[in-house]
Amino acid sequence: MGTTVIQLTEERYRENLTRAAQLGAHEALRLAGLPIREFYTRAEMQRRHGRGLINSLIKEGRLTPRRLESDPNKMSRIVYSETEFLSQII
Numbered sequence: 001m002g003t004t005v006i007q008l009t010e011e012r013y014r015e016n017l018t019r020a021a022q023l024g025a026h027e028a029l030r031l032a033g034l035p036i037r038e039f040y041t042r043a044e045m046q047r048r049h050g051r052g053l054i055n056s057l058i059k060e061g062r063l064t065p066r067r068l069e070s071d072p073n074k075m076s077r078i079v080y081s082e083t084e085f086l087s088q089i090i
Helices: 010-031 042-049 051-059 080-089
Strands: 039-041 076-079
Touching: 010 080, 039 042, 039 080, 042 051, 042 076, 042 080, 051 080, 076 080
Parallel strands: none
Antiparallel strands: 039 076
């Protein structure tokens, strides 16, 4: 099994650490019971990250919208943390 080496510029390394910290903080606050949303609509994520990116992630099977039983509208929702993670590695 080979080893893969990924070289990052200092700026890119800082961006990755900042994004990881933001995502971790979001999840920690949600788990602590603060009213932070975990699920967003597809349209909200498309506005945030671009329609093309979200649609391609769904088409490739890397992102799976979910229908929540607790949602009276039964709208398709996307998990915030999954979308943030996938949008950063692409």
